Amino acid sequence: MATDTAAELTREEYDLFRDLIYQHAGINLGDQKLQLVRARLGARLRAGGFSSYREYYNFVKGDRSGQELTQLIDAISTNTTHLFREAKHFDFLAETARAWATDRRNPRRPIRIWSAGCSSGEEPYTIVMTMDDLARRTKGLQFKLLATDISTRVLAKAQRGLFEPDKLAKVPPAFRKRYFVSVRQDGRDMFEIRPEIRGQIRFARLNLMDERFPFRNKIDIIFCRNVMIYFDRPTQERLVAKFAQVLAPGGYLLIGHSESLNNIKHSLAYVMPTVYQKK
Ligand SMILES: C[S@@+](CC[C@H](N)C(=O)[O-])C[C@H]1O[C@@H](n2cnc3c(N)ncnc32)[C@H](O)[C@@H]1O
Missing domain, CATH: 3.40.50.150 (Vaccinia Virus protein VP39)
Known part of the structure; x- marks a missing residue:
């Protein structure tokens, strides 16, 4: 069975991840984010072929290179942002x-x-x-x-500095013209910041x-x-x-x-x- 639907994240496992994330990145998930953690880490389980969250947790803890912990934090962090946010x-x-x-x-x-x-x-x-x-x-x-x-x-x-057109909504037109070039990327129109x-x-x-x-x-x-x-x-x-x-x-x-x-x-x-x- 595919790991994404099969693996359940128990409360105990959630607490282990929550502590690990807090210790490493300071991110405080609180009690309510079990489903979010399950969803965001599901892809890491699939990528590594782990059959349970506990198995994945043990792997992260044992990974001396720290690479999987980096991936885990990548998957958990919220990265919402936009150009000219809070102008x-x-x-x-x-x-x-x-x-x-x-x-x-x-x-x-x-x-x-x-x-x-x-x-x-x-x-x-x-x-x-x-x-x-x-x-x-x-x-x-x-x-x-x-x-x-x-x-x-x-x-x-x-x-990479590459943005979808809607990401430029708040950029003043003069800046758009001066600082971006339009490029075609994978069949889509995109804007690239000038090098x-x-x-x-x-x-x-x-x-x-x-x-x-x-x-x-x-x-x-x-x-x-x-x-x-x-x-x-x-x-x-x-x-x-x-x-x-x-x-x-x-x-x-x-x-x-x-x-x-x-x-x-x-x-x-x-x-x-x-x-x-x-x-
Ligand atoms: C919501 S984004 C904010 C982006 C931008 N500052 C803005 O206001 O649009 C929060 C960023 O903080 C980063 N972050 C969270 N914990 C961090 C930590 N311990 N050290 C460095 N960056 C962290 C996340 O990876 C994420 O990209």
């Missing part, structure tokens, strides 16, 4: 970057930006378009952009649960939007403390519009909803 943040980015770049006494050069939990790239591509557009009007503006995620699957997609724009982003795998972030330089703006919603409060608190450590004085942390740092202890100053600053 006000990009207005804020442009205003802030312009002020920093034109500060006569102490210009920030380059401005360092980090998209933490970048998913399939829509957020860093929106950042790079915003910054490139600003650079055309702002003398001396320089920036560096790092985009990271725990999921290798979405990072591969991000690096010189893509080349301005450094993509890397990074687990936000890592004890320390491996940066030599301080970061001026961190976008960590719609990522912390999957973490519990202690995990959020530890993460924001690590963000505060790597932020340059005066630098900002931007979070998603449905998120807030109200319920956690942190050292950042509130600027406006979803925007926090290191003083």
Whole structure:
């Protein structure tokens, strides 16, 4: 019998996966996601020919390479995103970057930006378009952009920079024209981000649960939007403390519009909803 329909995920097995996912990625699934985990891991069972979730779990735990754990996290993580999502943040980015770049006494050069939990790239591509557009009007503006995620699957997609036409719905027409080329891919019309724009982003795998972030330089703006919603409060608190450590004085942390740092202890100053600053 095919594993997809045959294998049942027991509550005990669910708890094992839930703990493993929480320990490794900080993602807090709660009690209610048994069917979601069953569905999302079903494909991994089929791919590896495992006959039960327990057998698959034992394999993941015994896999010293960590590769199957990476696949498991890829299958579990939610990666919803789009270009120009929560567009006000990009207005804020442009205003802030312009002020920093034109500060006569102490210009920030380059401005360092980090998209933490970048998913399939829509957020860093929106950042790079915003910054490139600003650079055309702002003398001396320089920036560096790092985009990271725990999921290798979405990072591969991000690096490809290929979008279905409906994904461009919120992109201003002038940007669409300047930054994308239309291509035919597998019989479908698609839009590809121009290579010189893509080349301005450094993509890397990074687990936000890592004890320390491996940066030599301080970061001026961190976008960590719609990522912390999957973490519990202690995990959020530890993460924001690590963000505060790597932020340059005066630098900002931007979070998603449905998120807030109200319920956690942190050292950042509130600027406006979803925007926090290191003083
Ligand atoms: C919903 S997407 C958000 C994408 C984008 N920031 C946005 O707002 O459109 C959440 C992303 O967080 C990533 N993520 C979840 N846990 C993570 C962790 N521990 N370390 C790094 N990335 C993580 C997921 O893989 C996913 O791509």
